[in-house]
Amino acid sequence: MSVRSLYLGVAAAALLVSGAQAADLIIPTTPQPMYEAAGFDWEGLYAGVNVGGVFTNTNGLTNLQTNASQFSVGGAVGVNFIAYDPILLGLEVQGDYVFQDGDDAGMFLALARVGAVVTDQVVVYAAGGVGLTSRSGTTDNGIYALGGGVEVAVTDAVSVRGEVLGLGDFSNTAGDQFFDGAKATVGVFYHF
Template sequence: MIRTALAITAALLSTAAVSAADLIIPTSPEPIYEAGGVSWEGLYVGARAGGQWFTAATYGVVGGVVGFNFMPADHVVLGAEATADYTWNNVRQGGEYFVNIRGGFLASEAVLIYALGGLGVYNSSDRTVGIFQLGGGVEFALTDAVSIRGEVVGQGDYANNNSPFFDTAKATVGVAYHF
């Protein structure tokens, strides 16, 4: 009887051991999550509005921008852009067209502080003038593809030697979509 009891006990224990081995189910490792974050590199387009101040006149400004950024090092953003602005007041209206270079530093992942310089032309019905601009701005990433920016530049007429270095000041705010 003892042998029968030992045989039954051994059979039950070996069945439990075999069943326990079946509980181990091979699984693949969990995927690693990578945050999308903000990418300042690549093509962007945007719209902007603001004001422009001459010594004797104030103008409204609406326009657009298209540009391309790249990051040669961590926290450093370089780029080129083209802008087109329509300017108007109760006396004169015209267009300003610039090709600019930008260089900036990421203060955080979502904040770009930059300097800007460019050459362009002002065109109205009665004159065309070659102009330059120097200034800077701050751009805030709202999402990984949308940013807002504020910019202030001084502008001058590089063909007129009798004028001060900056004839005008322009301030704009805008929104951009990054591809």
């Protein structure tokens, strides 16, 4: 009876050990998180083109016609930084060709931008800076600009923007208003 009991004990132990090893083969896994899109990346270099108009009052801007509405075509290059989420800081250079009766003019602006990323796809910003107007046969004249705009991402790298800037002339003419004109544009920009 001792040999038989020994065989039964070894067989029972082998069954228990194999059952314990089979339970160890199941590897617990954690579910993988679902992928979420990161949204539009507003930081970095961008460039684009715009169309719009330049509007002047009776004081006008030097090198531009007074009390007139003129068509403009231009471009801009800039860079954005996210200073602290959702605050956006940027620097931009704009150049516009202004179509006038007679002699056309050029307008160049260097702007600083401060804005807020409202959603992943929308930025609202204020802009201000200095520049000049230029026309053949005349001297360049210094101007300043203050305004703002809204920019909306339409693809992973392309955005559409609407911007309005009040324009003032640095000339110290009596009766001169703070803003002697305005520039309103709509543009398409590629973000690198």
